[in-house]
Amino acid sequence: MLDLKKLIICPRCGALHKKRRLDFGEVALCSVCEEKLMQSCKGxxxxxxxxxxxxxxxxxxxxxxxxxxxxxxxxxxxxxxxxxxxxxxxxxxxxxxxxxxxxxxxxxxxxxxxxxxxxxxxxxxxxxxxxxxxxxxxxxxxxxxxxxxxxxxxxxxxxxxxxxxxxxxxxxxxxxxxxxxxxxxxxxxxxxxxxxxxxxxxxxxx
Amino acid sequence: MRLVRCPLCGATNYEHSRCYRCSSWVDLDKKGSLSKAIAFLIAALIFYIPANIYPILKTAQFADTKGSTIIEGVIELWHSGDYPVALIILFASVMIPILKFLILIYLIIAIAKGSCKGVEQKVRLYHLIEVTGPWSLIDVFVVVILVALIHFHSVAIVPGPGATSFALMVLLTLLASKSLDPRLIGEDCGK
Structure with a gap:
């Protein structure tokens, strides 16, 4: 079984990505279509x-x-x-x-x-x-x-x-x-x- | 087991389950989504006709009442020289609804046929109507504002029957695009 909590699917193209902890102000983009996947949620x-x-x-x-x-x-x-x-x-x-x-x-x-x-x-x-x-x-x-x-x-x-x-x-x-x-x-x-x-x-x- | 994105919170889940994060159902419901979207779309198309032929605003000056439809409102603004605003209204009230109808029909047909061509463009079209859709309501709110402000004895602005139809038409197209699940676009294509 995969750890679902560590995965994210791109809302635009459906590519599967592994989550990474983001530093303050960092934004993660999809590697295929460059859609914004997630951003730092600190504080x-x-x-x-x-x-x-x-x-x-x-x-x-x-x-x-x-x-x-x-x-x-x-x-x-x-x-x-x-x-x-x-x-x-x-x-x-x-x-x-x-x-x-x-x-x-x-x-x-x-x-x-x-x-x-x-x-x-x-x-x-x-x-x-x-x-x-x-x-x-x-x-x-x-x-x-x-x-x-x-x-x-x-x-x-x-x-x-x-x-x-x-x-x-x-x-x-x-x-x-x-x-x-x-x-x-x-x-x-x-x-x-x-x-x-x-x-x-x-x-x-x- | 296939992985799907939760429609509410965006978490990654196995299909045929409840989302581990927000506990909503994650499955794609192709039939339900399509039939809801088609129903709202047809209802919206019906209201589109009275929305355009009846006046949305009436100006009552002394004994004289003059109504103006959406198109007449745009032409009036154009003649008075407010070109940017005329263009905004033309875009928001005339172009966006037509564009929305065409794109929704196109997407519904594409999903029903299971087409795999230009999936990315189709998703982009879907997001285009999602973002621009509510802005058609500008004309409805303009009616609300003018009716509230201008009600003197000598001159008053009252809403026209077209306003309700127009508001309903916009609301129904919003519901149509919201019931169409964008995850269905390009489903089963190269997965």
């Missing part, structure tokens, strides 16, 4: 804990304050995230409102909380807890769409800037930081690395 739980905590704070600010206010010849209006979603609900577009609520409010919030809990579980040595949280993270990460919403704000503003004066609120900038944090956690670190860190923490004796 990743502390990074995840710090960044997800910051993410939660910026997410709260992005929700509680006005994202953008406009002024069209004396008529002014401002928008908060939940107000925008509720307004669509009032218009009778329940499906889009519900979908937006999931991908802009619930999933991103749960994702950040789950990542923070992963950090705590790893530091406190809760093996099963960290495992079930990681399963949640893996199924949530693709369904957070705050980044797309952020670009949509810019596109919407391009559509109105000719006849309105626009002022971006504090929530807009917080959302930008939240998106940066989320991209760092989900794309740069990634659940793959979190699983490797989990395995190294709990499974390997040496």
């Amino acid at each position: 990743v739980e502390y990074k995840v804990l710090a960044f997800s905590f910051a993410g939660i704070i910026f997410f709260l600010i992005a929700n509680l304050f006005s994202i953008v206010s406009i002024d069209i010849g004396g008529l002014d209006a401002s928008m908060r995230l939940y107000e925008a979603i509720y307004r669509l609900f009032e218009e009778g577009y329940v499906l889009i409102a519900f979908f937006s609520f999931l991908v802009l409010e619930l999933y991103p919030a749960l994702l950040m909380v789950a990542l923070m809990m992963y950090g705590f579980a790893m530091i406190l040595g809760k093996k099963e807890g960290a495992r079930s949280i990681l399963r949640v993270v893996a199924s949530l990460e693709e369904w957070s769409m705050v980044d797309i919403f952020f670009v949509s704000i810019l596109v919407a503003m391009v559509k109105v800037y000719e006849y309105a004066s626009i002022e971006f609120g504090i929530a807009f900038w917080s959302m930008a930081i939240f998106v940066a944090i989320e991209i760092y956690l989900v794309r740069f670190i990634g659940t793959q690395t979190l699983w490797e860190a989990w395995q190294r923490r709990f499974d390997e004796a040496g």
Whole structure:
């Protein structure tokens, strides 16, 4: 029998590789197609804990304050995230409102909380807890769409800037930081690395 | 015994087992994956039609209401001189959905036939639609934002019936590409 824990299959071309312990900042590439296989997971739980905590704070600010206010010849209006979603609900577009609520409010919030809990579980040595949280993270990460919403704000503003004066609120900038944090956690670190860190923490004796 | 990569956590496992790391089933389910993907794809194609012929936005100015479809929105942006944004929307709302349909149909046929040609390109195509797919939602969120911001007595923007169809179409194509297992591409080829 092979030691499965020491093997890794390239996600792109399927080539089988033997794992090697990576130094801080090192990245392992596939020898056939040069796809990223794994990266060093040293101290990743502390990074995840710090960044997800910051993410939660910026997410709260992005929700509680006005994202953008406009002024069209004396008529002014401002928008908060939940107000925008509720307004669509009032218009009778329940499906889009519900979908937006999931991908802009619930999933991103749960994702950040789950990542923070992963950090705590790893530091406190809760093996099963960290495992079930990681399963949640893996199924949530693709369904957070705050980044797309952020670009949509810019596109919407391009559509109105000719006849309105626009002022971006504090929530807009917080959302930008939240998106940066989320991209760092989900794309740069990634659940793959979190699983490797989990395995190294709990499974390997040496 | 063959080795497979766990679809959830990426650990290496023997086939016909539960993943030792995250305990999800690691087996490839060709039939289930294909039929789910085909079902979502057909549903998405059906919603594609109303999504494009009905307006996604309506501008109500005094007694006068004017709707605009996705294509009209792009043309409007182009005429007002915002070429980069017009191109982004053209790409996100028009090109990506069409590209996604074509690539998904191509991949489904290739997997069903068990084709072994250009496996690497096919995997790359799959990742292309995985990454670009959700960005079609830009137009839906633009509707959310404009509807929330512009609702005065004299002028108001309200959503149009096309918006729901468009959102559903994007959601269904996302589900279609997620239910298609990329490990099936080039399965049994030179292994």
